[in-house]
Amino acid sequence: MEKKIENWEKEFDKMALKDNEDYYDEIDDDDYKELKSFIRQLLKQEKEKLIHDHEILINTIIDTKNREIKKLKGRGQN
Numbered sequence: 001m002e003k004k005i006e007n008w009e010k011e012f013d014k015m016a017l018k019d020n021e022d023y024y025d026e027i028d029d030d031d032y033k034e035l036k037s038f039i040r041q042l043l044k045q046e047k048e049k050l051i052h053d054h055e056i057l058i059n060t061i062i063d064t065k066n067r068e069i070k071k072l073k074g075r076g077q078n
Helices: 002-019 021-026 029-077
Strands: none
């Protein structure tokens, strides 16, 4: 995972230097680092949200399957 973070940061740096040379000259390094930190935090939040949503989906599937199994077992006993 750490390697992916480094990759997006390198791409971000390249874009800032290539596409926004004038803008990059106007912002100081602290602002630039703060922006990268903000993006990093957003990515982390999105990752946590995806993990949470995935857990909910898996639990829903498991619960549904368990109810189906219970129904089938109940029918077999009657």
